[in-house]
Amino acid sequence: MKKFQFFDKNIRQQRPELNFCTFNYIFAEYICYLKRKHGNDYDEMNSKMEQLGVSVGIRLYEVVSLRERNKRETKLVEQLRFIQGIFWKHLFGRQAESIERLKDRPNDYLIRDENPLLLKYISEEGHISPAQFMCGILKGVLNASGFTCQVSYQFKTDERGVSYYPHTVFILSFEDARDL
């Protein structure tokens, strides 16, 4: 009978709140673990974080869809609005700032977040960053809903080189032009 208890739980109504410091403690330890394991191999570290983000993203997307609304999206722009609004709010407590599109890169969309929650207590190092984990989450969500893309991030810097860390921009590059 113990096994049945897990499946009897109702996941529709739960809105669990987690202490951010707890999460941050584990996450910081994870970054330290990656650094210890891979040393100076930044590509490997980034890809591992991204993989973690992808598996988290797919699962979270299902749960958030179940709890917040019961519809799918077939158009890309609607899906991005969903990610920026409801999904971001569910994960980080606020909506992302904006969705943008550049003229000279028609295949890319940008999601801008001025103060990402995950980067609050982590300093800027330049090579690896928890922003890669967030890229992974975005990639997982978009790939799962049928829009294949690559996600990278950039910290905003001024022309003079002044850094606005942690103001982050996530660049979503779509390969298939039909998705746009």
Place this chain on the structure above:
Amino acid sequence: MKRIYSNRNKMMQTKVISNLNTKLKFIVQVFQGLIFIYFIYIQKQEKMFLILSQEDHPLYERRFPLKKTTLVSQQVLNAQFILHAALDVFDEKYKSSKELFLKEIDQKQDYRVYGYVTPSNIRFLVLTDQDEERVKIFCQLAHEQLIKILMNPLYQLGTQITSPSFESVIQQLLQNRLNQ
């Protein structure tokens, strides 16, 4: 005189017996004919529930095979064949629809194929003779149970679901909702 009489008796007896024989044969033939007609018009079909991933990997299958083979066994098509054949129609429908429950996709006499898509493009297929409402409720409940399986971090996305408690929960749902 006696011999002739006994001979006549015997002839009469054999006539009566042969009459009975032909009558019996006739009755038996009529009965066989009725069974034949019964099995042509009142076909029993296998029922099936199938979960497919985005890349068309089967995650979970549940068949209800017929216990006794009928006389005209070529007309009883494999449930798996029917479901897989309904996949192209399903693909067209789910790529253009925002809804999760896609209603009836295909039909074979009384038995209908119903489709349901989750936000991360995992597809449910149900071959049954029940009506739409029941199948919709069943699909929604099965979706919730599937999310519980997905949330397991040790479950690799896209592989078969082998958890025995999932099977028993799905079996309960099928018995309650679909009278299976």
